[in-house]
Amino acid sequence: LGNVYLPAGFQLQESPKIFRWEPGIFFEQLHKRFLKKPEENGKGKPYYAVWALTQKDEFTRSSVNSGHISIVRDKDGILRHFPLIIKVDSLYFPAVSLSIFLDYNKVPFEKININWGENIIIPSLPESYLDEDVVIPIDEYGNVFIPYYGFWSDGSSKMMEVQNLIRYSDEPEYLDDLLDFYEGSFVFISDISVGTSDLGQTTIEENVPLVTVHAALLNGMLNNQFYTKWNILPLAAIIFVSGVLLILTALPRTNLIFYFTALLLISLILYFGYNQLLSFNLFPSFSVSVFVFLIFIGMMISIQVISAKDRAFIKNAFARYVPDKVVENLIDNPEQLKLGGEERELTILFSDISGFTSISEKMNPSDLVSLLNEYLTEMTKIIIEKEGTIDKFIGDAILAEFGAPVMIEHHADAAVASAILTQKRLRELNNTWKEKGYPLIMNRTGINTGNVIIGNMGSEQVFDYTAIGDPVNLAARLESANKFYNTKILISEFTYRKINDSLYHTRLLDVIKVKGKEKAVKVYEVTGFVSDPLLEEDLKYYDFYDRGFNFYLHKQFAESKEHFTKALQIRPNDYSSAELINRIDKLNSASLDENWDGSITYKEK
Known part of the structure; x- marks a missing residue:
């Protein structure tokens, strides 16, 4: 079918090493025919062959030439580079793809020009078939960046199993078809079985047979198409523009936009680098991304330092008066330090101790304060754990919002779960208080969901972060309605529509109209979680x-x-x-x- 080339594998190392010669026809041919001394310029660091792994002598006798197939993986295991030439003692041996290309174009190996760290020039000699010099970029090790031309998995290369090749060769009626299939082609024969060591990850694909490396190199030589590096000036311009964009997005001091811009820039750089790779341009996407990331980190540190004073002022000024979440929200959004608010759907929780007036009359002031503080502390813990915000304490009553200042998706569920958990915690507290001689404490909770105005309310000198609107009033009415129904947790139909009712024991209790309102509201009682036995x-x-x-x-x-x-x-x-x-x-x-x-x-x- 054509000329046969014998591939040979070598153990390579970067430091000079005397080659281990062994008996056999391959080693004789290697010494007499294959090793040459091309012209060199500059100082290189070629890989040195230590020993060779080759085929049987019968294969050597049948081959017209040879070349190495020794893979050198990058540190991350990806096959990006391949040494086109290696050194055996004081002479050089080409890669099998280079050997095939040189013979095909009638260019002797010793006639090539090696410019270490720059390129290998294959000259268009008068007696050769080349119309122009073929220039292959290399580094100081003689590595070329492998110009992969397509995906192995998409079947872009013609393939035939070896057993079919042998069978068709032995049957005359298939010989013409076989010649048509391979005519004018370079054929690589390799083991591509899944699970073998002859598989690797390329720059564009995983689990690829290593024969694709040699096919890609030969294809690059035949098309005189190899990767070119970007110049430093365009790279500097990209980094500069990225830095300017980061500065512009950092000015509003909105972290989300700033972080998103940084992530988007790095993603675009990596995507652009990938597409450049497919276009045979070596764009250092990782290095550029690192520079952009360092700019991002530097700016983030600068912003933190610049805003530290403002953050400290806000925290010191407001931490004693508003919930911690509100303080954090003000720190992140200092523009909210003004009167006004926004309309938002929230779930309002209003809780009160049943008969607190009579309880307070039976206790001395110090015990009453101790009990009330412990009660409010424990109830507050549960509400905050469920991402609620304590709006205010009104004596023994608690007003809390779920869904502000930080929006949470299931704010109604969070409020209902808080109410159930506070009831459970109160039972535990009552057992403790009983030992101290304190009276039994019962609380009632009303919960409603609706659109309210939430924000800073008050005067320009003194204001409070709170919610106002009819939904707040209805929550308070539902809390009070518990005493007429002898219930503990009542929720409105608006909250009921928002919760996952499969999580709780609920029942439709009544339909009521509150004072000042004409529209009736369905009221539901919540008695616990579904996991609580009945x-x-x-x-x-x-x-x-x-x-x-x-x-x-x-x-x-x-x-x-x-x-x-x-x-x-x-x-x-x-x-x-x-x-x-x-x-x-x-x-x-x-x-x-x-x-x-x-x-x-x-x-x-």
């Missing part, structure tokens, strides 16, 4: 109540009263069932209009 009697009670209330809303009052009565038999002191039975008894179903919604007007604040 007694069989509790399950029956909730089933009777839910079905009774559903009948009630659909004006099926007889059925409704029947189920509320059954619920009351399970819980004789249940206010909600008794209230609804009383309400049904007072209703005149014939006089109800079509807009009847089953609600009761709640007149207490």
Whole structure:
């Protein structure tokens, strides 16, 4: 089919070493025919061959020439470079791809010109087939940057399994097809089995047979197409422009934009470098990215130093008056140090101790302060752990917002979970306080979700970070409504729509209208997490109540009263069932209009 070239593997090292000669035809041919002394310029650091691993003598006799296939991986294991020439004692031996190319174009190996650290020039001699010199860039080691021309995995190279090659060669009827398949081609025969050591990672692909290295080198020589390096001036310009962009994005002192710009610049540099690689241009994307990153780090440190004084002032001025999260938000966004606010959907939690006035009358002041401080501390811990913000303490009451100043996605769930956890923690505290002789403490919680105005409210001299709006008022009304229903946690229908109700034990308790509002609101009771066990009697009670209330809303009052009565038999002191039975008894179903919604007007604040 054509001329055969014998590849040989060598153990290479960077320091001079006497080559280990062995008996055999290959070593005879290596000494007599293959090793040459090309013209050299400059001082190089060629790799030295220590010993060789070659094929049987029969292969050597059949070959017209030879070349080395010794891979030199970069430190990260990627195949970027390949030594086109190696040194064997005082002479040089070419890579198999270079040997093939030289013979193909009738250029003797000793006629090439090696300019260490610059290039190898293959001259277009009068007797050669070259129209122009082929210039191959190399470093001081004789390495060329491998010009990969395509992806192995996309099948861009023609391939045939060796067993098929042998079978077709032995069958005359396939010989013409075989000649057509290979005619005018350079053929590399290699083991590409998965799991062999003859696989590696190139600059553009992983797990590639190493034969692609030699095919890429030969392709580069045939097309006189190798990677060229970028000049220093364009690189400096790119770094300068990147620095200017970072400065401009840092001026507003918005960290997100600054960080995003740095990440985007580095990503674009790496992407540009990859595309340059495909276009046979060596753009030092890693080095440029490092320079940009160092500029970013330098600017970030400078910004921190410059703003340290302002941050310290803000923290010292406001840490005693507003929640820590608000302080941090003000530090990151000092422009918020002005009156005004923004409209945002939040979940409001309002909690209060039941009967605190009577409790305070029974305790001496020091014990009362100690108990109240411990209570508020423990409740606050839970709210903050659930990413809530303590708006203010109003005596024994707690007003908290979820979703401000830092927005959280599931603010309604966070508020409901906080309410349940505070109830559990309060039971533990009561056990401790009982030993001290303190009275039993019970608290009630109202939760509502809606759009409020959140921000700095007050005068220009004194202001407070707080929320205002009807949703805040409704949360307070729901807290107060607990005492009429003998419940602990009530949430509005607006909060119920936002929570994942599969996480909690909830029930539709009633429909109420608060003072000053015409629109009725559905109110739900939360009794715990789904993981909290319920007694069989509790399950029956909730089933009777839910079905009774559903009948009630659909004006099926007889059925409704029947189920509320059954619920009351399970819980004789249940206010909600008794209230609804009383309400049904007072209703005149014939006089109800079509807009009847089953609600009761709640007149207490």
